[in-house]
Amino acid sequence: MASVMWFRRDLRLEDNVALKQALEESDELLLLFHVNPDQFLGEGSSNQAAFFKSVDTFRKEIEEKGGRLHLLYGDLKECFKRLKDTFVDWTDIYVNRDEKGYGLKRDKIAGRCFKELGITAHGYYDHHIHHAGEIKTNSGSYYKVFTPYFNKWKELQKPGIVKVKFDASKINTELLFKDDSEQFESFLDKQMPLEGLEVGTHAASERLKSFVDSYLSEYKEARDFPMKDATSHLSHHLRLGEVSIRTVYAKVRNAEPSIGRDTFIQELAWRDFYNMIYATYPEQKEQAIKEAFRQIDWDNNEENYQKWADGQTGYPIVDAAMRQLNETGWMHNRLRMITASFLTKDLLIDWRWGEKYFQQKLIDYDPASNIGGWQWAASTGTDGVPYFRIFNPTTQSEKYDQSGDFIRQYVPELKTITNKKIHDPSKLTVEEQEAFSVIVGHDYPAPIVSHKRSRELAIQAFENSKKAYESAKSDE
Ligand SMILES: Cc1cc2nc3c(=O)[nH]c(=O)nc-3n(C[C@H](O)[C@H](O)[C@H](O)COP(=O)(O)OP(=O)(O)OC[C@H]3O[C@@H](n4cnc5c(N)ncnc54)[C@H](O)[C@@H]3O)c2cc1C
Numbered sequence: 001m002a003s004v005m006w007f008r009r010d011l012r013l014e015d016n017v018a019l020k021q022a023l024e025e026s027d028e029l030l031l032l033f034h035v036n037p038d039q040f041l042g043e044g045s046s047n048q049a050a051f052f053k054s055v056d057t058f059r060k061e062i063e064e065k066g067g068r069l070h071l072l073y074g075d076l077k078e079c080f081k082r083l084k085d086t087f088v089d090w091t092d093i094y095v096n097r098d099e100k101g102y103g104l105k106r107d108k109i110a111g112r113c114f115k116e117l118g119i120t121a122h123g124y125y126d127h128h129i130h131h132a133g134e135i136k137t138n139s140g141s142y143y144k145v146f147t148p149y150f151n152k153w154k155e156l157q158k159p160g161i162v163k164v165k166f167d168a169s170k171i172n173t174e175l176l177f178k179d180d181s182e183q184f185e186s187f188l189d190k191q192m193p194l195e196g197l198e199v200g201t202h203a204a205s206e207r208l209k210s211f212v213d214s215y216l217s218e219y220k221e222a223r224d225f226p227m228k229d230a231t232s233h234l235s236h237h238l239r240l241g242e243v244s245i246r247t248v249y250a251k252v253r254n255a256e257p258s259i260g261r262d263t264f265i266q267e268l269a270w271r272d273f274y275n276m277i278y279a280t281y282p283e284q285k286e287q288a289i290k291e292a293f294r295q296i297d298w299d300n301n302e303e304n305y306q307k308w309a310d311g312q313t314g315y316p317i318v319d320a321a322m323r324q325l326n327e328t329g330w331m332h333n334r335l336r337m338i339t340a341s342f343l344t345k346d347l348l349i350d351w352r353w354g355e356k357y358f359q360q361k362l363i364d365y366d367p368a369s370n371i372g373g374w375q376w377a378a379s380t381g382t383d384g385v386p387y388f389r390i391f392n393p394t395t396q397s398e399k400y401d402q403s404g405d406f407i408r409q410y411v412p413e414l415k416t417i418t419n420k421k422i423h424d425p426s427k428l429t430v431e432e433q434e435a436f437s438v439i440v441g442h443d444y445p446a447p448i449v450s451h452k453r454s455r456e457l458a459i460q461a462f463e464n465s466k467k468a469y470e471s472a473k474s475d476e
Contacts, residue, residue, distance in 0.1 A: 235364035340377035
């Protein structure tokens with residue numbers, strides 16, 4: 001049997017469910033990646049640059065093993081028709097399926113196309129420890145709140161590592177799509193270079209090992225402090241499957257028992273939870289899950305939005321975080337919560353604007369986790385922070401960047417401030433401003449809004465939306 005293994009978010013040759021099946025069931029196997037221009041985000045997107053850097057690395061990894069990753073570039077249906085015309089014996093295709101969002105929509109279109117071409121498609125679950133449909137309440141509905149979901153999640157047996165026997169002699173290495181490789185390379189040349197970013201399966205397994213050996217046991221205490229940088233940095237590897245989630249789970253589970261280990265496992269469950277939530281509420285990229293908060297009268301001031309995006313709000317911790325994102329394509333989790341809260345509550349800007357900005361920038365962009373994180377911070381999600389519990393960016397900064405060193409790293413114009421007013425330079429006296437050479441409003445912006453006033457306005461906006469919803473309900 002001649003088959004195709006279509007890679008998408010599973011760029012590895014080990015512990016890969018669909019690949020194992022494809023290798024076992026085929027006499028000849030063509031390894032494929034399809035570049036879909038529908039998904040392009042523009043040349044300034046670090047998300048896109050990281051994605052294709054990873055594809056390119058995977059292509060080289062396959063070549064080192066004596067195989068070839070064939071690249072198709074262009075409209076999905078036309079590409080597969082062209083493939084069938086060229087690879088005429090092709091009868092079956094293997095994929096690790098997507099359960100939600102764009103990936104699900106694409107898989108439905110591809111499924112119809114395979115039917116027309118007479119190709120049998122085989123789909124597997126691979127991306128999560130427990131896939132979206134696996135965990136339900138005793139009455140058969142989906143969980144809406146994380147804690148009971150997690151209680152059930154913990155009880156279930158976990159999938160083990162899937163052993164793949166990579167047999168290069170079965171892999172089709174004929175050069176079928178020379179033009180598409182050239183197109184891919186010229187596209188790749190136009191992406192941001194992201195020089196410091198390590199991608200690929202080797203980097204992913206090194207990262208997993210060093211995190212488990214050096215940071216796992218302290219994860220619970222250290223993970224909230226950006227300057228400690230004590231989280232795993234596995235997110236961009238997991239996003240494209242450079243390491244399998246089963247391998248991560250097994251490695252962590254086999255480590256010495258510690259609170260750090262248990263807390264980390266809980267984070268992996270959040271990843272499954274948000275995947276399930278996105279599959280259950282497919283409209284959530286554009287719509288608040290909580291109906292009561294669909295009528296918020298957002299301020300949506302474009303100038304303030306731009307200052308937030310550029311890290312020029314006058315709130316040092318927010319600015320440091322946004323500059324970390326803009327410079328590296330990654331942001332620490334505590335800071336994602338602070339910046340998302342600041343945008344939606346302090347600036348009263350629609351969470352969808354922030355979600356899209358993160359989509360453009362994050363090297364670990366995952367729609368389910370990003371939308372989940374944004375709806376959590378905006379209090380519009382299924383298990384979000386209550387709308388009246390609003391983060392104070394200055395006290396968050398004093399708590400999680402006590403020394404101010406994280407701010408100093410990303411906001412160099414505040415480097416000279418040696419006292420705790422680094423968390424709120426607007427409090428510097430005239431003498432201090434001169435002594436530190438930081439003139440507020442000149443060297444660094446004054447706060448663009450007052451947190452105290454914004455907090456009141458945000459609570460009012462959420463309550464107005466809630467009232468409008470309740471009154472419409474009572475009129476029904
Ligand atoms: C507004 C907002 C947007 C976010 N957007 C994304 C995103 O696009 N992609 C993404 O992977 N994560 C996202 N997160 C979750 C979290 O911030 C990142 O997973 C984490 O910072 C990645 O760094 P790490 O790998 O060092 O995390 P670690 O702390 O080492 O966690 C290990 C892994 O667990 C998973 N994980 C951890 N926390 C969460 C969480 N809250 N939700 C879901 N999975 C989690 C990730 O896969 C992560 O790699 C977002 C959170 C917020 C508040």
